[in-house]
Amino acid sequence: MQLRRLGQSDLWITPVAMGCWPIAGITSVDVTEAESLATLRAAFDAGINFFDTAYAYGFEGESERMIGRVLADQREDVIIASKCGIHWEQGKQVKDARPDTIRREFEESLRRLGTDYIDLYYLHAPDPQTPISDSAGALRELLEAGSVRAVGVSNFHQVEWMDEFQAVCPITASQPHYNILQRDIEADRLPWCRAHEVSVVVYWPLMKGFLAGKLPRNHQWDPKDGRQKYPVFQGEQWERTHDFLDRLKVLAAQVSCSVAQLVIAWTIRQPGITAALCGAKRPAQIQETAEAMHIVLDENVMQGIAEAIAARGEVDNRSAV
Numbered sequence: 031m032q033l034r035r036l037g038q039s040d041l042w043i044t045p046v047a048m049g050c051w052p053i054a055g056i057t058s059v060d061v062t063e064a065e066s067l068a069t070l071r072a073a074f075d076a077g078i079n080f081f082d083t084a085y086a087y088g089f090e091g092e093s094e095r096m097i098g099r100v101l102a103d104q105r106e107d108v109i110i111a112s113k114c115g116i117h118w119e120q121g122k123q124v125k126d127a128r129p130d131t132i133r134r135e136f137e138e139s140l141r142r143l144g145t146d147y148i149d150l151y152y153l154h155a156p157d158p159q160t161p162i163s164d165s166a167g168a169l170r171e172l173l174e175a176g177s178v179r180a181v182g183v184s185n186f187h188q189v190e191w192m193d194e195f196q197a198v199c200p201i202t203a204s205q206p207h208y209n210i211l212q213r214d215i216e217a218d219r220l221p222w223c224r225a226h227e228v229s230v231v232v233y234w235p236l237m238k239g240f241l242a243g244k245l246p247r248n249h250q251w252d253p254k255d256g257r258q259k260y261p262v263f264q265g266e267q268w269e270r271t272h273d274f275l276d277r278l279k280v281l282a283a284q285v286s287c288s289v290a291q292l293v294i295a296w297t298i299r300q301p302g303i304t305a306a307l308c309g310a311k312r313p314a315q316i317q318e319t320a321e322a323m324h325i326v327l328d329e330n331v332m333q334g335i336a337e338a339i340a341a342r343g344e345v346d347n348r349s350a351v
């Protein structure tokens with residue numbers, strides 16, 4: 031399996047990355063520390079070298095701390111991405127990307143991760159109260175000091191924001207949400223990134239687990255499971271996506287893989303998509319999605335997937351965020 035270059039940097043990553051939000055246990059149910067640590071270890075053992083976390087993954091930085099504990103001995107062998115500019119206050123996420131805040135969060139993330147540099151450091155989201163150029167300036171300082179090896183942006187919904195940021199600080203990667211049914215970035219942000227040689231590293235490639243194809247039609251939601259509030263997990267949207275997954279099951283059987291693997295293999299094959307951030311909270315989940323790096327989809331299967339997407343129709347992005 032070939033590593034892929036992140037933007038124009040000297041960082042080389044696996045196209046399947048481990049998304050380290052579920053292990054923070056805020057929206058996922060039944061998360062235990064022992065299983066989370068084992069999941070991180072399983073990701074590394076399965077060949078994944080790219081780990082995605084953030085200052086705000088966990089009310090007290092649990093995700094970064096666990097990465098620090100599990101991967102300390104492999105520090106040179108892994109690419110750690112973290113993010114600044116969002117924190118928690120009384121159970122609510124707050125955007126604050128003022129330069130002083132970024133510098134403080136960065137130092138704290140270093141301590142939690144037990145490292146003295148971060149490979150890829152993102153602005154988690156633009157802060158409406160802070161000019162993008164000010165946030166970019168703080169990240170540029172970290173880059174110039176060698177404290178971070180590359181800078182990224184996340185949740186930049188407009189290309190104008192990318193231009194504004196890039197005018198101050200070079201962008202190596204952009205992190206939008208994207209999956210086989212939610213592809214609006216293909217209209218503008220993806221072409222922008224390709225034109226500027228910026229990597230696109232996508233989140234929610236499994237649509238929060240729906241596209242793993244394991245939630246039954248009559249799934250009974252745990253009251254604490256945060257997903258049920260989204261329209262895509264309800265009513266007609268739920269049924270239509272299940273019809274889509276039924277078609278994918280037939281195609282997956284042809285490739286001798288699972289639906290989750292088919293979906294991730296399709297995602298990392300899309301032009302301009304450098305990596306898919308696959309969230310997991312159990313070792314078996316990341317072991318399964320990691321296998322997608324090795325799956326080759328032939329043109330017949332790609333055609334079958336295209337027909338299944340056309341029959342389903344794209345999902346309105348607003349129904350899943």
Ligand SMILES: NC(=O)c1ccc[n+]([C@@H]2O[C@H](COP(=O)([O-])OP(=O)(O)OC[C@H]3O[C@@H](n4cnc5c(N)ncnc54)[C@H](OP(=O)(O)O)[C@@H]3O)[C@@H](O)[C@H]2O)c1
Pocket residue numbers: 048049050051052058059082083154184185205232233234235236237238239240242244290307308309310311314315316318319
């Ligand atoms: N930049 C941002 O603002 C932003 C926002 C969101 C996420 N992210 C990043 O993107 C990553 C991915 O997002 P995500 O973790 O929310 O969602 P995701 O990758 O679309 O889905 C992950 C969930 O799918 C289920 N799953 C995963 N593998 C599975 C398998 N093999 N079989 C069955 N179920 C499986 C698990 O949930 P269950 O077991 O509970 O069903 C898991 O928690 C995050 O971890 C984070 O690193 C970034």
